[in-house]
Structures are given as structure tokens and as C-alpha cells.
Ligand SMILES: [Ca+2]
């Protein structure tokens with residue numbers, strides 16, 4: 815996975831997911847708002863980043879060079895179907911390897927910012943997560959203000975009209991992650 819400037823997203827890679835059979839990869843990340851690219855192909859697809867601990871195929875070659883993405887398989891017409899699932903959206907998308915040594919690129923956009931509840935001196939989100947949000951959230955949480963309803967059950971999903979521990983957890987997690 816790459817961000818909108820095509821820099822690798824930390825922990826945004828998977829070379830076969832543990833616990834599943836066959837050619838399946840899973841990336842599970844808390845993502846801030848922005849544009850992201852998924853690069854999907856078969857073995858061996860590599861940039862200069864090492865595999866993550868726990869990958870089923872952790873020792874495949876990687877590139878010596880930054881800024882390139884390569885694939886070493888001449889196979890074509892491979893099914894590369896993928897799904898993108900968030901707390902409130904789940905999409906299954908068909909994809910096919912485009913050509914020999916090819917990589918399929920998908921683009922998706924993350925919107926929303928859980929911990930951005932207010933701006934400096936204004937009661938609406940300002941696109942920045944800072945101490946103003948921290949103070950506003952805790953004041954709202956303590957007083958039962960709907961401003962503190964930032965998530966649904968399981969500390970995920972859209973606001974559910976209830977202010978409870980799920981909102982508290984969702985806010986803390988998002989605040990710590992900067993969104
Ligand atoms: Ca803010």
C-alpha cells in the first residue's frame with residue numbers, strides 16, 4: 815500500500831496472510847484521511863521494503879532501489895480480486911493481472927477524521943487533530959454532549975446516537991494515531 819505521494823505505508827504490505835490458504839494477503843490498518851494506492855500482483859512483487867513479521871513468504875527478494883515496484887512472474891490473466899472493508903463500507907472488486915510482470919493498481923480514498931471534533935474556537939472540525947479536540951471531546955463526553963458521539967459499537971463505524979465507552983476508545987485510538 816502506498817500513500818498519495820506513492821510512499822510506502824508503514825505495515826501496508828502482505829505476502830500471503832497467516833492463517834489463510836493459498837494466495838491471500840490481508841492488510842489491516844488504521845488509516846488517516848487521504849488517497850491510497852494498493853499494488854496487487856503475484857509472486858514476486860517487490861519494492862525496497864522488507865516483508866512484515868508473520869508473512870508466510872518473508873524471504874522473497876526485494877529491490878535495492880527506492881521508488882520502484884517490480885514483479886518477476888510472467889503469468890497473465892490472474893485473478894487479483896480484492897476487497898476494501900472499513901467500519902462502514904465493504905467493497906469487493908474484481909481485478910486481473912494486466913500483463914506479464916504487471917502490477918494491478920487500485921486507488922481508494924479515506925475520508926473522515928474521528929478525533930477532529932472541533933477547531934480552535936469553532937465548534938466544527940477544522941482538519942487538524944490537536945489539543946482543542948482533546949479538550950472538547952472530554953468536556954463533551956463528561957457532559958453527554960453529542961459532540962462526543964464519534965463511533966458506534968465496537969469503537970468503530972459512524973456515530974450511533976449513544977455516548978459510551980466505544981466513543982471513548984475510538985477517540986483515544988484516533989487521537990493517538992493523529993486522526
Ligand atoms: Ca480539530
Ligand SMILES: [Ca+2]
Nearest residue numbers: 963965974976
Ligand atoms: Ca457512539
